[in-house]
Amino acid sequence: MIDLSLDILLLLIAAGFAAGFIDAIAGGGGLITVPALLLAGVPPAQALATNKVQGVFGAATAAFSYARGGLVDLRTQGRAALLAGLGGVAGAALVSHLPTQALRIALPVILIGIALFFALKPGLNDLDRVRRMRPALFTASIVPLIGFYDGLVGPGAGSFYMIAFVSLAGYGVLKATAHTKLLNLFSNLGGLLTFALVGQPLWLLGVCMGVAQIAGAALGARLAARIGARLIKPLLVVTSTALALRLIWQLLAS
Template sequence: MFDLSLDLVLMLVGAAFAAGFVDSIAGGGGLITVPALLLAGIPPTQALATNKVQGAFGAATAAISYARRGLVDLHSQRRAAAIAFAGGLAGALCVAALPTQLLRYVLPVVLIGIALFFALKPGLNDLDRTQRMAPALFSLTVVPAIAFYDGLLGPGTGAFLMLGFVMLAGYGVLKATAHTKLLNFASNLGGLVAFAAVGKPLWLLGATMAVAQVAGATLGARLAMRIGARIIKPLLVVTSTGLALRLIWQML
């Protein structure tokens, strides 16, 4: 059992609240919680596993909040969610078997590209646009690929899903955010199942952080539904850029 002092637990709870708020709007909550868990002295694999515990609750809260406003139909998206779950599970099971170093070099460039797209692309708002890929094809190709990546590495998953929903599915920014949270929850849950077997998450700490995640995600989802693209776009740009810079710093 990993022993943590009260001040470290409070720090992690605060980080979870902030992560839940940011993640429910633009993704990137792991940018806050994973470094916090590592800073607390938790071993990397155990930190990632514990992060999946609390992150799943935050994503679920955001998805339910958006569903209650009619922005995502949970019933009609059950197949896509099941595919995301399987993809996240498969990715997490392949962590030790696949070389991921090349992805780590490419990822910052891709994230900065996504940030520039959402920062500079004109006309990105909450209105739906032209659909470039049928929903069934999107669920069978884009969803499992990103979910597998979420289980394998994870950083930037929300940004990748957002880009897919906006560019290929033709969703407006707010609707894309709602669907991103649902699939992110499913892939998170799949990854958690795999990590639970090998990563030995700190369940009590994860549950404690999950309470704060739920509170932050509830507040963030309400704000996103009230303001829409005007807050989602800039926060997505900031989180994607911040994650890219953190990955570059780690490599250097």
């Protein structure tokens, strides 16, 4: 583990808590933790790997909280979770072999589109709507594709899961959030499995931040389950827009 002062460690733990809270509701927790790790002096490859370590804690907590609340049936989602995990493994394994620059250029535009979709589309609430894709096809195609992206790039994966569940699977906003966290957990686990072999994550730091993620994710999932779309929609718009702006800033600065 790199040498971190106590105040920097406490700031990283606080970042983990904030990320867990935001991520459990709308995704985008990496918008907080990855820059925090980089500012603390963690090398980029280790920052991405360590981010996967701590992110697994928050995603697992949120997924469990939603499942306990009856918003997702874990017994029927095994195949989707497995495919998300395999997608995460494949994406992380190919991270150094595929040209991701074009994707990073297109990603801010896609995220702004997602923000506009949730901000402007009428009738987005917690009620299920018309399904536009059969569940088997959705599981076999969309789920591993987003899992692959999560392992390859990461930021925005939760937003992509959300819009897919709402626009293609016909889920209400709260139900889509619950299923998003389950699949996010497994695509994170898949990415972590690969990064553990090649990315040398800082395990102790990741676990410390992960414990804070548990507290933040539990609080976020509890609030989301209580308030539903009235909380999830505006926070999703804000996080998608903020992530898009950060990616644009990174492109201009590079």
